[in-house]
Amino acid sequence: MGEPARKAVPLPPLPDGRGRSLRPDAVRAVRDRVMGTEVLAAGLTPADAAAVLGWLREVERVFTRFAPDSDTRRVSAAHGRPVRVAPMFTEVLAAACDLQRRTGGIFDPFLGADMVELGYDRDFPEISVGTVPETADGPPGPAAPAAPRVEIDHDRRLVALSPGLAVDLGGFVKGWSVQQAADGLRRRGVRRGLIDAGGDLVAWRSPGDPPWRIGVAHPLRATPADTLALAGTAAVATSSVTRRTWRDRAGRAAHHVLDPRTRRPAESDCLQATVLATDLATAEVAATCLVVLGTRTGPRLVAELDPAAAWLTIDRDGRVRRSSGLDDYRAEAPPNDDAT
Numbered sequence: 001m002g003e004p005a006r007k008a009v010p011l012p013p014l015p016d017g018r019g020r021s022l023r024p025d026a027v028r029a030v031r032d033r034v035m036g037t038e039v040l041a042a043g044l045t046p047a048d049a050a051a052v053l054g055w056l057r058e059v060e061r062v063f064t065r066f067a068p069d070s071d072t073r074r075v076s077a078a079h080g081r082p083v084r085v086a087p088m089f090t091e092v093l094a095a096a097c098d099l100q101r102r103t104g105g106i107f108d109p110f111l112g113a114d115m116v117e118l119g120y121d122r123d124f125p126e127i128s129v130g131t132v133p134e135t136a137d138g139p140p141g142p143a144a145p146a147a148p149r150v151e152i153d154h155d156r157r158l159v160a161l162s163p164g165l166a167v168d169l170g171g172f173v174k175g176w177s178v179q180q181a182a183d184g185l186r187r188r189g190v191r192r193g194l195i196d197a198g199g200d201l202v203a204w205r206s207p208g209d210p211p212w213r214i215g216v217a218h219p220l221r222a223t224p225a226d227t228l229a230l231a232g233t234a235a236v237a238t239s240s241v242t243r244r245t246w247r248d249r250a251g252r253a254a255h256h257v258l259d260p261r262t263r264r265p266a267e268s269d270c271l272q273a274t275v276l277a278t279d280l281a282t283a284e285v286a287a288t289c290l291v292v293l294g295t296r297t298g299p300r301l302v303a304e305l306d307p308a309a310a311w312l313t314i315d316r317d318g319r320v321r322r323s324s325g326l327d328d329y330r331a332e333a334p335p336n337d338d339a340t
Contacts, residue, residue, distance in 0.1 A: 035060045035174050037198030044185070044193045052181045052195055059177040062086045063169055065112055075159050076112055076166035082151070082158040090154050092173050097150060099172075099285050102305060106292055107285045108260035110148070112166030115258070118265075171200065175237055175284035178202055182280075186233075202280050204233040211331035216274050220318040228276075231331040237283035239291045240272040241265065257291050268294030269315045275302065276329040277309040286311070295321055 029042040030049040034056045041049035062085075064070045071085040096109035149162040161167070178195050182202035185193055194203040194212050203212040211229040218225040219242040230236075241257050259266040273290035277283040286305055290298035295313050302309055310325035327334070 035064075035177075035197060037174075039198070040194070040196040040201075042194040042196070044190065048185060048190060048193070052185075055181050056177055056197070059088070059173060062089055063092070063173045065115070065168060071159075072112070072167045072169065075161060078160070079163045080149070080160060082153070082160040084157055085159050087154075087157055090152050090157055090159060092169060092176055093150075093159060093167065094152050094154070095176070095281065096169055096172055097152075099282070099305075103285065103289055103301060105260050106289045106301065107172075108258075109169050109172065110150075110161075110165045110167060111258050111260065111263065112168035113164065114263045115168055116166070118258075171237070171239070171284045171288065172281055174198070175200055175235070175280035175282075179235060179280040200237045200280060200284060202233075202235045203230050207232075216312060218318070218320070219272050219314060225272075225274075225314055225320045226312055226322070226334065228330060229332040231329055233278065234329050235277050235280035235283045236274065237277075237280055237287045238272065238274040239284070239287035241291060242271055257288060259292050266292045268292060268298075269296075270294045270298065270313050271316055272314045273298070274312045275309055276311070276326065277306050279306075282306055283309065299323065 028044075028046065028049075029040060030044070030046070030053070031038060031040050032053050033039070034053060039053065039056060041052045044052070061067070062071050065072055067073060071083070071089045075083045075085065075089075093109065096107075099107050100109060148165055149160070150165070151158075151160040153159075174197050178197050178200065179202055182193065182195050182204060186204060192205045192209050194201060199217075201214070203214070205212065211231065213227060213229050214236065215224040216226040216228065216238070219240060228236075239257055257266045258264065259268075268291065270291045270293075273287045275283040275286040275290070277286065282305065286302045286309055289301050289305070290311060290313055292298070293301060295315055298313070299311065302311055308325070308328075309323075310329055311323045312326060313321045315321070
């Protein structure tokens with residue numbers, strides 16, 4: 001992959017918070033549906049929250065797999081021809097390719113055709129509860145080129161892929177865009193906020209502010225697996241095989257976390273993984289790798305990817321495991337329990 005020097009992504013169009021203390025009535029929580037999930041912006045002024053949602057909608061427009069005019073669809077359907085894309089597309093794709101290399105391919109941003117083949121070819125709420133239709137409107141079926149080609153020209157904003165490759169940046173671009181929004185607000189002096197996109201979030205606060213509290217749902221129990229009072233600034237990402245499930249074209253159970261080695265839904269012992277880090281896109285990748293590799297080998301890759309990351313996993317028996325670094329992200333000591 002040949003790449004010229006990268007250009008910086010333009011900052012999200014977020015207003016200047018000016019670092020002022022805000023009256024309680026000037027701050028509220030705003031919810032909306034963006035990127036196929038519910039987004040919560042909390043602790044922000046209405047103007048800041050609206051700007052965050054506007055930014056996320058623009059990212060969705062560029063990266064969605066479900067609109068024929070998105071950069072993702074145009075690049076995937078170009079049969080190897082260079083396609084002019086938005087500046088953010090080259091930046092995000094290059095970052096994803098770097099993490100693909102660093103994870104030895106366990107994170108793969110080119111599983112779009114495999115997702116379509118499994119029937120995930122439209123926004124998830126539109127997928128039937130039963131078996132998906134035999135035809136799909138999307139990129140061609142998966143192909144495995146002997147030497148996949150990914151060419152990114154940042155200066156001319158061009159991307160070319162080998163025929164058969166189809167981009168799916170999914171949770172990675174969601175994490176990247178939420179992190180960009182949070183970083184933009186913090187640089188503008190906004191001292192406290194939380195942006196949560198379907199359970200993947202960035203939260204920050206001033207030292208004197210009360211901590212943000214989040215619950216980690218347990219996929220097999222009604223009670224949470226953990227409750228975290230977050231210390232300082234934290235990015236939290238969760239990957240689960242129990243959330244987005246459907247029946248594939250053969251009638252088999254499917255979910256959206258694919259194992260690049262089999263190009264099928266992951267089948268490790270890990271049902272769900274939550275990762276805490278300082279960057280949400282990296283946390284997204286780490287959580288995915290834990291689900292793909294399982295609770296035995298996954299933690300080693302996470303430690304190599306980000307030594308400061310912490311994690312919590314839940315296996316198929318419902319057992320909760322926590323990394324030793326999890327308490328570094330807590331503002332308060334956890335209650336005693338027997339889950340570890």
